[in-house]
Amino acid sequence: MVAQIIDGKALAARLRDQVRTEVEHFKRSTGRPIGLATVLVGDDPASEVYVNSKRKLSRETGIQDHHRRLPANATQEQVAQTLDELANDPAVSGILLQLPLPAHLDAKALIDRIPWNKDVDGLTTTSAGRLARNIEGLIPCTPAGVMSLLEDEGVQLQGAHAVVVGRSDLVGKPLAQLLLQKNATVTIAHSKTKDLAATTHQAQILIAAAGVPHLIGAEHIAPGTVVIDVGIHRTPEGLIGDVDFNAAQGKASRITPVPGGVGPMTIAELLRNTLKAAWLQS
Template sequence: MAQIIDGKAAAGRIRDLVKDDVDKFRSVTHRTVGLATVLVGDDPASEVYVTSKRRLSRQAGIEDHHRRLSADAGQDEVAAVIDELAEDDAVSGILLQLPLPKHLDSKALIDRIPWQKDVDGLTTTSAGLLARNAPGLRPCTPLGILALLRAEGIDLSGVSAVVVGRSELVGKPLAQLLLQQNATVTVTHSRTRDLATVTRTADIVIAAAGIPHLIGAEHVKAGAIVIDVGIHRSANGLIGDVDFEAVSPITSRITPVPGGVGPMTIAELLRNTIQAAKIQT
């Protein structure tokens, strides 16, 4: 059976480091660290995520600057809130919770966030800094995945990695981060022909397509490492993009759902927030 990669434990260690870092930052600079979360509408999943992010940020000593807007808030109203937070020196990082209501232009709103406060790493400027391998803030989930692999002592240099999914939130930035660690990277997506033939060549398979149980036993070679980014509600509880029961006997290591990548995303958000505070100082 595969070794289970414990994201909860790894995330807890990162949060402890962040708390120490926040305390040191305050003592040296006499400035606070603050995270502003912006929630538009009443999507239940988004509300749960934001509540968790706010709770864990407070536990790490990060001040909570939350903004809640109604589902019918207009583009200009949301933009004004982001502009206000951008000018507020007490706010180190700004997180615009996605998805937004359909009438809003999310890309335009994200790009109003100064890159120095872009703790989600999603602005056009942040994407450019990542592409150039220049200092900046990176998307949290890809950072969490790399942190998990480091915690497992996995050397990515020369390793064959297949990323299943090409989203701007996970797939694309993750592929770039893996390349920067000298991995040999293949990105697959909904138009990939014979997905299993591609994924079976990989030392590491990272499933981030947003399709429940997309990855089965036929997609993974013996001894591969499997990272499951997906999370979906089912009649049997939360499941991922990977069929855990079918795949885990084949792999050497695998992340569970829940308790794998999810906790790492929030931990890296907190780490990005203290990093943003340092950049601004």
């Protein structure tokens, strides 16, 4: 068996085309533009690359770019003031505070200053609560991207056993909730799980989001499993994921590559969240 590759780049391109069309519809219907504010604190090279990519693709879909950059030594009060200004700006539909922040800043407190209906990363306490209660809101982008990939592939979720390896607030926990909402049976494992292979071997759908390079090998995967790799790590040999792709290809039925799998979907879902936020505010 050689696994079928799930092409996240192709689906992300289709979703961005849809967003572009719907942004134009929003403008015609409301007479208002849509704006995304990205806030970058410091000079982390990886964060700068991510933010620039988000800004470029948002402009290409007709979303206005409201970028704010603050120095690495910005105080908690200075970052909070910037977020408050954006929250009160009617031209800003969505606010994204790029993580990680410099160590002296309280990221959770700053994220919670973002109004839930502008929280396009879906990370505020209110957004998390709305997701937990299955109330309409803005869903974290990477879990939303994973769900879109599974839906586009026609993967049966109802009654399926999904194992999520990873328990972060950003991916693992919200993804488990989204899978439960689709009536999957969900197990959450992580890097400290005893006999991880025994747990993951039960999965029909295996999602690796622990942030550990090549944590998942062939011994973790039952034949025919759908494998989604959320991890991304820079190595001298290039980008790799949480899954040993070469080893997994002989066991999985379908698998996302790194790069080109979940990564492009995260930005596509950010743009969809920005559009949704604009409608929520209108």
